[in-house]
Amino acid sequence: MKKIEAIIKPFMLEELKEAMNSIGVQGMTVSEVKGFGRQKGHTEVYRGAEYVVDFIPKVKVEIVVAAEMVDTVVNAIITSVKTGKIGDGKIFVMPVDSVCRIRTGETGKDAI
Amino acid sequence: MKKRLLAFLLITSCLCGFLSPAFAEEGLGGPPSDEAVVSQVAPAPAPEPVADSAGTVTGGAADVVGVTAGAPTAEELASMGQSEPLAAKLADVVGHNRIAINMVWVMVCGFLVMFMQAGFAMAEGGFTRAKNAGHTMAMNFMIYGIGILGYWMCGFAIQMGGVGGIASLGGAGVLNSEFVVTLFGKDFGLFGTKGFFLSGTYDVAVYAIFLFQMVFMDTTATIPTGSMAERWTFKSFVVYGFFITALVYPLYANWVWGGGWLSQLGKNFALGHGHVDFAGSSVVHMTGGVAALAGAIVLGPRLGKYKADGTPNAIPGHHIPMAIVGCFILAFGWFGFNAGSTLAGGDFRLAVVATNTMLASAAGAFSAMAYMWVVYGKPDISMIANGFLAGLVAVTAPCAFVDSGAAVFIGAVGGILLCMSVFFVERVLKVDDPVGAISVHGVNGAWGVLALGLFADGTYGDGLNGVKGTVKGLLYGDSGQFMAQVIGTVTNIIFVFVVMYVFFKVLDKIVPLRVSPEMELEGLDQSEVGVTAYPEFNLTKTHR
Secondary structure, eight states: EEEEEEEOOOOGGHHHHHHHHHTTTOOOEEEEEEEETTOOEEEETTTTEEEEESSSEEEEEEEEEEEGGGHHHHHHHHHHHHHHHHHHHEEEEEEEEOOOOOOTTTGGGGGG | HHHHHHHHHHEEEEEEEEHHHHHHHOOOOSSSTTTTTTOOOOOOOOSOOOOOSSSSSSSSSSGGGGSSSTOHHHHHHHHHHOHHHHHHHHHHHHHHHHHHHHHHHHHHHHHHHHHHHHHHHHHHHHSSSSGHHHHHHHHHHHHHHHHHHHHIIHHHHHTTOOOOOOOGOOOOOOOEEEEEEEEETTTEEEEEEOOGTTTHHHHHHHHHHHHHHHHHHHHHHHHHHHHTSSBBBBHHHHHHHHHHIIIIIHHHHHHHHOTTTTTHHHHHOOOTBBBBOOSSSIIIIIIIHHHHHHHHHHHHTTTTTEEEEEEEEOOOOOOHHHHHHHHHHHHHHHHHHHGGGGGGGGGHHHHHHHHHHHHHHHHHHHHHHHHHHHHHHOOHHHHHHHHHHHHHHHHTTTTSSOOOOHHHHHHHHHHHHHHHHHHHIIIIIIOOOTOOHHHIIIHHHHHHHHHHHHHSSSSSOTTGGGGGGGOOOOOGGGGHHHHHEEEEEEEHHHHHHHHHHHHHHHHHHOOOOOHHHHHHOOIIHHHISSOOOTTTOOOOOOOO
16 A cells, blocks of 8 residues: 655645546545745745745645555646646655554555 | 804804803804814803703704804894794704704714724734734724723813813813913913813713714824834833823824814914814824834834844735725724714715715825835735825825815825835834834824815815814915914924833833743733634744
């Protein structure tokens, strides 16, 4: 099993969710996060004085799937949220040791 | 028209016995219209007026004399009493109703102005940071309570204790004691001495004018909470609250509205109608703005406001939507502020006043938007909101004396002045004013009273401050009026700045004005008022 963590633009969440539905992903966890990448935030002007927004609002989506699904999911995420402009985000894939469904006690793939 | 007004006044004063013998002899004084304030010093009139606490005597036949073109004269009323007793009785009811309309207008407008406190709280709260939101709102809230008590104890008596009667509200004229010094053979009214704790003034008209004047005063008192936000100790704020509401504001207000010396510049020195300020560009807003400047200088800038080289950092407000709603509430209340200052629902000039008020706010917002867009590339909403208020402040003095074109011009200049002033205060004076209070209220307050001295077009204000004729500005031929406006402006700046600066300096030695740096960095909510405005949000700072 693998966990896929995607940091995306907040307004692309709906597209991502539709894409996941269409490939049969059963669930996801979404959080509002802030951060920066290579563009290092941006400068704004408030009342005539500049200020730097260091951390830009993003959405983090966490999805756990069976290992063989990873490429499909990653490709679907890229296709659904890519704008081609700076700040589209990143996808991280990492191993998951175990999963347990709290209600039934199921473990492993059955619990995903 | 003029003769009728005079007759009305003289007869009314005889009937009610609330004006001084000196006034009656001179036969000069008169209200701006049949409905406005009679400002008169009254040195010990023979029969002490009886307060009407039940409201059963106020408003009667005397109040119909000369009110409209077809209204009866006092002689007609007197003779009618014998020949047509029913008509005389009806005249009594008509007079009562006239005062009733005026009373309701003054009350409702007073309630509108009271609601401006909510506007100030939201505007100042929104333009400051989330970590200080509880503290900023607490100051805006408590200045209302402190202001009422301070004004009741002392402020009202100093401001209005010698005003005489308010013709449009009837009443017995129990506010009849002004402290006057005589210089160069002229009387200089300095402060009123009747009505401390409202004692001896248990009268419906006095209570009405107390409520109306109190909410105006509180507008002044809440202005410095903006320029001094995010770093001011609550303890010293409370002391400040009593000081400005009980002493500083009432003194200047007495000089302009309470029959004091600035209002008599016309009568004594032939300078137009004396310092004229219809609804308070100088009395209310400039006083608040100048006090805000003195306070912000003594308090110093917020931590992190200036870089080591002295260039300012932006510290964005945390809740722009709340601030904008606050500005709308202020604009709504401002209709009470300006149109209510006719003190009479029967003075139809209130329609002109309200429309001018509306137009100036639009012009101020628009010119500020244009300025920010052209100079800084984006229409900064916080500056537009300030420009909107700047237009309102600027038109507050002249709103009754100009037409729509002048109102738009005055508002538009106000918006530009606001932008230039904000940057001047921040970059040249290096004074940190989080919400722009100094520029909105101080600078535009001064512009407002000067604009009156320029653009007053002579359509209104007949007999104001005891001077015959209407109010005319410099462009309409009365340079004396402009001089009076300049004197009033300079007096305000010097008096309020010196008194407030010294007060804050002395207070700082006794009750420190500034919170500790640790508290300031953490936010004032917990340390100063014991409650965090947004306990369920993680207030991570994501900008610098």
